[in-house]
Amino acid sequence: MQSIMLALAFAGAAQPNLPAASSDDESAQAPVASQAAGDVGQDRDETPATDPYPREAIGEGQVVGRLASTRWTEDWRAMADQTKRDDFLDRLKFLPLSDDGEVYLTLSGEIRVRSDFLTNTGLVERPTERRDRLRVIGGADLHLGPNVRLFAEIAHGGLDGRNLTTQQTNFKNDLVVQQAFAEVSGDIAGLEAGARYGRQEFLDGSALLIGSRDFNTIRFVVNGLRTWVRGSRVRAGLFDFEFTELGAGGTSDDRSDDDTRFSGVNLGFVLPTDMFGGSKLYFDPFIWRLRQNDLTWGPQIADDRRLYTGARLWGSAGPITVDWNANYQSGSFGDRDISAWQVFLSQTYRLGEDRTAPSVGLRFDYGSGGNGTSGTGTLRTATTPYGINAPFGYQITMTPTNLLAVTPGFNFQAFKNLSVNLEYQLSYRPEETDAVYRPINRPYVGTDQVSGHKVADMIRMQTRWNITPRLLMGTRTEYTIARNVLTRAGYADSFFATAWLSYRF
16 A cells, blocks of 8 residues: 555656556556647657667657656656756756766656455466566666667565465566666768667567566567667667576576577568558568477476567558567477467457557467477477566466467557456367467476367456556456366366556656
């Protein structure tokens, strides 16, 4: 309660518009229909090319106002003009450290309080669980002229409740250096080029494959180097990262995990805008390599070497919005070959001309399975580098491994600044001889020993209410109906509800 009152105490005054949120991003607010295309944060072009690549498609998260979930994507140079500041906190967004304003500091922060209510956690009959969680983040973005910047962000995660089934370090952590990197960028022959080194969020791809995992209290970050070059219609990027292994204490026990390595190349193309009578579409091929030592699949522990070859087509054409992803996974797991597929197809249709008009949608999600629990043969279990799992189950019960999910949905704006999303998910397993999986390659014990394909049905609802432009209240509710595969293995229905309050500046 004290945490909630602390968050509310800051929620005053008129504030700027906020960005759209991904399905896993609980902190970013929904866009306001009246936003102008040139609003602050839309065009972070410190060293712009002659005709820069669209900022929403460079793989740094979406910014549709002044705030973004990934805070270093924001551009606050307009706050140098005092007439554009809405309140005293805007003063913290541009603190000049040189007379010409080329050297300046931007401060940011977030307080999120959240409470989860779960029955039969993990689909196992057990006492009702309540998780009370607190997230506190503080960040500083130092710009040393137009070509160099330093960014740092620390975070605290608190956890309390009743009948807790998790004490993981990404839920409960005294203090974490969440991000800390240096960046150099510049204009080379009309192209924007740059490099970023250190601990950072890397989101250049579908969130179903690589996401911030905002469901956690401490967000997912990687350590290493990202480079890029961008023209007006084509871009390319190279990266080489290790994951982060979090300790439970202060900042000194968080380390770069030598047992993981994630590297690859990303490309991007702006498709012609006259397609389909007018569109805004992007095509992003990629080749990634993920090495994870001592990974567990069923009874076997071995090194997993996985190569991802795939592409993403996403954007909008009139009232239709699409996000289509496909990837093939090859490589080796110990002395076994890997051959797996994932396909994610999401599309929505807006039922009106206005941006706030209701929309209907349909998602088709597939992740192959096979030999995940047998310990022999070609491994056909698909997995993601660090994709989000909330779209497959709000209580993180499912992951796109041996999963086929079909999810119709309906989204509408109940009243100004309050949006509602309704979904019904039908979940199946494609390979009957393999298990049903939860995140981190964990099988539901016994599901590989029972027959059937139908796993579960999920009824869910999400709401987002922008109380003020900096203060968001959100809710998620979900009822999971266990079907024949789960019930035959002894699993039960479950109910999940969560509410959170997030204040950001």
